[in-house]
Amino acid sequence: MTQVGLESVLRLAPGCRLNEHGAGQDLLLIxxxxxxxxxPARKIVELLNGERTVQTIIEDLQHRYGSEDAARxxxxxxxxxxxxxxxxxxxxx
Amino acid sequence: xKYEPKALIAEVTHRCPLHCVYCSNPLEMQRxxxxxxTSDWVSIFQQAGEMxxxxxxxxxxxxLARTDLAELIxxxxxxxxxxxxxxxxxxxxxxxxxxxxxxxxxxxxxxFQDIEEGPANEFAGTRSHALKLRMAAxxxxxxxxxxxxxxxxxxxxxxxxxxxxxxxxSGAQRVEIAHVQYYGWALKNRDxxxxxxxxxxxxxxxxxxxxxxxxxxxRIDFVLPDYYAKYPKPCMNGWGHQQMLIDPAGRVLPCHAxxxxxxxxxxxxxxxxLRWIWEESPAIxxxxxxxxxxxxxxxxxxxxxxxxxxxxxxLLLTGDAAATDPVCTLAPRHDVIxxxxxxxxxxxxxxxxxxIDPV
Numbered sequence: 001m002t003q004v005g006l007e008s009v010l011r012l013a014p015g016c017r018l019n020e021h022g023a024g025q026d027l028l029l030i031x032x033x034x035x036x037x038x039x040p041a042r043k044i045v046e047l048l049n050g051e052r053t054v055q056t057i058i059e060d061l062q063h064r065y066g067s068e069d070a071a072r073x074x075x076x077x078x079x080x081x082x083x084x085x086x087x088x089x090x091x092x093x
Numbered sequence: 094x095k096y097e098p099k100a101l102i103a104e105v106t107h108r109c110p111l112h113c114v115y116c117s118n119p120l121e122m123q124r125x126x127x128x129x130x131t132s133d134w135v136s137i138f139q140q141a142g143e144m145x146x147x148x149x150x151x152x153x154x155x156x157l158a159r160t161d162l163a164e165l166i167x168x169x170x171x172x173x174x175x176x177x178x179x180x181x182x183x184x185x186x187x188x189x190x191x192x193x194x195x196x197x198x199x200x201x202x203x204x205f206q207d208i209e210e211g212p213a214n215e216f217a218g219t220r221s222h223a224l225k226l227r228m229a230a231x232x233x234x235x236x237x238x239x240x241x242x243x244x245x246x247x248x249x250x251x252x253x254x255x256x257x258x259x260x261x262x263s264g265a266q267r268v269e270i271a272h273v274q275y276y277g278w279a280l281k282n283r284d285x286x287x288x289x290x291x292x293x294x295x296x297x298x299x300x301x302x303x304x305x306x307x308x309x310x311x312r313i314d315f316v317l318p319d320y321y322a323k324y325p326k327p328c329m330n331g332w333g334h335q336q337m338l339i340d341p342a343g344r345v346l347p348c349h350a351x352x353x354x355x356x357x358x359x360x361x362x363x364x365x366x367l368r369w370i371w372e373e374s375p376a377i378x379x380x381x382x383x384x385x386x387x388x389x390x391x392x393x394x395x396x397x398x399x400x401x402x403x404x405x406x407x408l409l410l411t412g413d414a415a416a417t418d419p420v421c422t423l424a425p426r427h428d429v430i431x432x433x434x435x436x437x438x439x440x441x442x443x444x445x446x447x448x449i450d451p452v
Binding site: 013014015016017019020021027029031032033034085086087088 | 142148199237238239266309311312314
């Protein structure tokens with residue numbers, strides 16, 4: 001499978017959502033269980049609205065977390081999104 | 094509490110329009126008059142949410158046989174649970190499906206008995222296949238998680254490639270290729286259901302090829318029949334470790350089948366808070382830690398991975414629920430499995446035994 005690209009537009013697949021309640025707030029609920037969204041991972045998933053490109057999301061994160069880590073933010077965001085897509089948790093719009 | 098419950102399996106009814114030859118419900122089914130009320134279930138879901146349970150699996154029987162299903166979904170969702178409906182699709186139509194999704198349904202697992210109508214209806218003991226195809230199309234048109242559950246066994250495993258081709262174009266995100274497990278009614282029909290070794294080997298090849306081809310598009314979950322495994326499955330990820338099942342009458346079990354274990358003292362949500370049952374009840378604690386383990390489990394490195402296997406299977410095949418699961422090649426009673434496999438791998442087809450619905 002190819003990597004998620006900067007122009008990709010993604011959203012959570014049907015049957016996948018961030019947990020809204022209590023202690024499990026860092027969990028992405030999926031049909032077979034739950035994936036822990038540590039650190040900025042939850043923010044990244046929140047930014048997937050089916051309209052923003054991956055590029056836009058990365059720029060938002062770079063702005064939010066500081067641009068000295070810009071390259072790392074880009075690499076790690078794409079890696080996370082690729083993993084989630086391969087897991088079936090994301091769909092392309 | 095060392096053990097945090099993650100999932101609640103709610104058998105909301107044992108009533109079902111299907112009569113599958115491998116039904117996983119207990120041989121003694123609960124009648125309609127014994128079923129919990131809507132408010133009983135609402136209270137259970139609230140308690141489960143407070144205990145940190147994440148997933149609610151609504152199953153049966155056929156959960157659609159309950160007229161309050163939308164209410165149950167709504168209650169589960171407002172208790173913070175992820176709602177999965179495990180269904181045959183019989184009893185569903187467009188407006189009803191919309192109402193369930195509107196109530197907060199996250200995911201549907203739709204079962205199929207085969208990919209060809211004749212055999213599918215034969216295994217289900219009802220003419221349900223055509224309806225299931227219509228339901229699959231209806232689910233695909235809506236925004237809800239969708240898993241196909243293909244139940245496989247000796248008489249249909251040779252059609253695995255066609256099943257996967259159907260799954261690929263069905264709109265499902267995921268397909269479970271689920272080998273029949275030999276509990277409940279399935280044990281009665283085991284000799285007609287258990288696949289041959291040649292079939293199992295071929296099925297592994299087919300699934301591996303399909304996984305590579307469909308990666309990122311369709312997820313394939315595939316579990317081998319444990320009779321052919323070297324080591325036992327980590328049944329329920331450990332007895333009383335992560336999951337519990339509540340039967341239609343409110344009895345709490347560690348799994349679908351544990352009701353067969355003699356002397357297991359089941360507690361009911363009609364009499365006790367769910368937290369007490371999870372933490373303190375005799376049944377949930379019975380095989381929870383390692384103190385029950387015999388050798389070779391007790392000193393085995395794998396005991397923290399497979400927990401000695403399945404207690405129900407140990408009982409059904411050796412007569413002792415505290416024996417090492419006989420599917421384990423290290424088990425003293427592995428000869429039981431070897432005998433069954435030797436028979437099956439040189440056996441001709443048996444007749445089905447159908448079950449009837451509870452009144």
